[in-house]
Amino acid sequence: MAEKSTASPTPQTPSPLPRRRPSRVQYVEVECRSSGKTRRFAANTDARSAVEVINMRLKKEEVGLPAALHIEAVKDGEEPIVFGPNSILVSYGDGWKLQTVTQADLFPTEEIRDRDVGRISKQAFDSGVLHPKKRASKPFRLLYILKIVFAFIFIFVLAAIFTMFLDYLPELILFVK
Template sequence: MANQSSPSPSPSPSPPRRRTPPPTPQYVEVNCASSGMKRRFAMGTDAGFAVALINRKLKGKVVPASHIEAVKDGEEPIAFGPTSFLSDFGDGWKLQTVTLTDLSSGKSEEWRISTDENAGTGASVPGTARSVSNPITFVYIVKIMFAFILIFVLGAIFTLFLDNLPAFILFLNLKFFNPCMYLPTD
């Protein structure tokens, strides 16, 4: 038998490979306006937590961030509230922090007025105000001791009053209600 060889199949051109889009990162980058550093956060992180973490890592006399905004050239910025989730808005949008000095140098006179009124309370941006605890001072200790002494003095006065109340009531009865007045006279 003759060796029949069938012509080998010619390699068929493979279908063009589809380009898979690059995987979207599972994080967002926030540019810190004060320090110029970029911080990475997981997608969906609370904006308030991100601001607090950024402010905690700032060193020196750098102005702390008040909130985070998504900015793009030619577009109005999108502000993230303290409970908003950080997300990526696509090409050209970048996340960056905003400081109170950035806001006060802006165009809005209304914002300046509202931040001046709320500056002491920290109510202009909830969740970002931090109270710094003062160390215990001598004056603080004296005030605490004075409060304790005052409590004990008031307690002693009240105790003495209650101890002498029966005698005081008897004194008032004898003074104003003389029992001799009601005795029959013969």
């Protein structure tokens, strides 16, 4: 007759990959200079993603505050370490802190800030996060068109004067002799 098969529980085989123990630092803290809040990010977050999240929250929660351009690690008496867009955020230990940098931080005086800062920051930090304000296209104005027409008329008048001068040049030479 037919035998009954009994299913025995399968023993769990050990995974061929070693188990990763969680590292000591599981997150990185970044201080937002615009809002003063500290944001936490996972240990392997790239700088572009962190800046995008910070700017998104600034736009949503604190309207009117300047957007972050990039992230840098700072410590008193040390040169800041700037994180590029594809850099992984890393905490450097005691005394070092990660913070955002805004246009106001880069260009503290108002006269420089009011200039074409979008162009400068786009060249300096091409991270995909920066979107300089597009200039609004101005419609053609009547004065602009009149200036162009005047320039063409002036060119034709000047050409006519030179043509007449060249036509009468042989007579002028004979008169002088």
